[in-house]
Amino acid sequence: MICGLDFGTSNSTVGVFKDGRAQMVPLEYDPRTGQQETTLPSALFFDFETNDIHFGRRAIAHYTQGEFGRLMRSMKSILGTRQMDEGTQIKTRVYSFNDIIGFFVQSLKERAEAFAGKPLTHVVLGRPVHFSDNHPELDQAAEARMADIAHKVGFQDVSFQYEPIAAAYDYEQQVDGEELALIIDVGGGTSDFTLIRLAKSRSQLADRSSDILANHGVHIGGTDFDRNISLATVMPLLGMNVCYKDKPTLSMPRHYFVDLATWHRIHWLYEPKVLRDIADLRLQMREREPIDRLMTVLKNKAGHRLAGEVERAKIDLSQVDETQLDLSFLLEAEDGGPQPTATQATMNEAIADDVNRVFRTVDETLVQSGLGKSDIQTIFTTGGSTALPTIRSMIQSRFPDAKWVSGDLYNSVGKGLALEARRRYL
Ligand SMILES: Nc1ncnc2c1ncn2[C@@H]1O[C@H](COP(=O)(O)OP(=O)(O)OP(=O)(O)O)[C@@H](O)[C@H]1O
Ligand SMILES: [Mg+2]
Incomplete structure (x- = not known):
């Protein structure tokens, strides 16, 4: 079968x-x-x-x-x-x-x-x-x-x-x-695009290569948006910008925070050596409280929970202007812990570079095909990240005259x- x-x-x-x-x-x-x-x-x-x-x-x-x-x-x-x-x-x-x-x-x-x-x-x-x-x-x-x-x-x-x-x-x-369609698939890990001639009568042809006018993609998706939102809103509370006592221009190594904000790298931080290294760094830092929070996340293996809360906030921000990130689960001793606010504006700023790269890749897809924007009759969207308002408004402003089918x-x-x-x- x-x-x-x-x-x-x-x-x-x-x-x-x-x-x-x-x-x-x-x-x-x-x-x-x-x-x-x-x-x-x-x-x-x-x-x-x-x-x-x-x-x-x-x-x-x-x-x-x-x-x-x-x-x-x-x-x-x-x-x-x-x-x-x-x-x-x-x-x-x-x-x-x-x-x-x-x-x-x-x-x-x-x-x-x-x-x-x-x-x-x-x-x-x-x-x-x-x-x-x-x-x-x-x-x-x-x-x-x-x-x-x-x-x-x-x-x-x-x-x-x-x-x-x-x-x-x-x-x-x-x-x-028959339609000339641009397929836009913005998922969790990649954004992929195909410009293709579609017709039911062609669907059973053994070779469709002459219908595919361009095929392109970039390694950016929802998990990258999560990372950048986390780096902008949560990681500073865990010590990302805390400086050394004796080197006021040098802050905590950034890679720990990038890894913690990156779904597929979180588990690397649970190696015992990482916690030992961070405990050493803590003694050299100007502020200890944020680093204590970082250590609590690692000790409790709460990295995915943290990433999940950031993703939840991102999805909520498709509907509402602002939302509270609930980080209380990170904290054993504190009074409920920090509850940072994430707004659509902070989110859009955090993901702007990624979103721009996604749409540069859309432009490159058109260049590959030799066609102009106005030649495209239909935009077909799929992939969870096409629900993001900023992605949707970029599509709308780039292709105002095309028929848009949300798959x-x-x-x-x-x-x-x-x-x-x-x-x-x-
Ligand atoms: N309403 C929403 N607003 C913003 N992002 C959303 C929304 N709903 C889902 N997402 C995001 O969509 C992504 C998942 O989409 P999808 O399931 O299409 O990806 P995937 O197919 O697993 O990934 P890929 O195709 O890149 O390998 C996640 O990053 C998720 O956070
Ligand atoms: Mg997918």
Whole structure:
């Protein structure tokens, strides 16, 4: 049986062909909505007491409830970097990132097989346009790794499609006539763009390459926005700008704060040596209270909770002008702790450079195609970060005359990958 699998930085989905149509697999029950959801958050929790591995919302819940173990999120961000080859110690074992991503993909496959009622043998895997922006060899290595992982978990036939092209094929199902569409997918880790000619009558052609006028992307997404919001609003409270007593122009090494604000790097800070080094630094610093907070975060392994609170604030700021960041969980001794306010204005300023780079990449996509803005008839958006007001207003002001179709934020790529699997394998 065939499927499309979208292993996302933040959320993953699987689309299968069942009863003659592409269907998104209900992957996990969400107690908050009381429904089976078609997304599985790309998270694993290694429970150190039971040795079980939990996935998705359940993984996050085990961590949030304070169970003893290790949470991993945004593993896709490590693909395409030189840390791909580093292992990570979990209890007494060192796991490679292949192992960790493999556990997750295996779980996706099992969930999808339970839904399909048959083993899945053929898969089209989504991939960002660039796993690595500037290093083609790392990009190729990342794709080879994903192929290897998919074979290891039992897929016999593995092929790839670019995520925005998959999203285009999903949208194509609702196109009447022919359209020149720009697909904009701003997700958790990457922003990807495809300029493509779409028509239902072309959807079954074996070769679509002449329809694809440009395909481009950049390694910026929602997790980068989270990092920059965290660095602007939270990290100063944890000592980011505190100076040495005897060197008033030199402040705490910034890399600790960057790592703590970066989903896929948080676990590196839990190495015992890091806490020892920060304890040493604390003695040399002009203020100790903020560093005590930093040490509390690390001792309590609260890094993901902190990142989660920043992400929550970012999402709330799509709807409201300001929100309070609740950091009370960081503090054992203090009276409730600091409750910094994040506003839309501070958020927009914190993410402005990233957003500008995303839209420079949109411009480059147009240059690649040789077309102008006014040639584009339709904008199709997907990916969770296209809900951000600043992204939406940039799209609107760049393409005021195009028809704008807001697709499903989370399922479009997975559905398109299933359609592609049908085209390739059936
Ligand atoms: N309302 C919202 N406002 C802003 N950001 C949001 C909103 N809803 C979700 N997001 C962000 O969307 C991102 C997840 O989007 P999505 O699930 O499309 O990514 P992904 O497919 O896992 O990542 P990628 O395709 O880059 O590998 C997260 O960073 C999340 O914080
Ligand atoms: Mg995605």
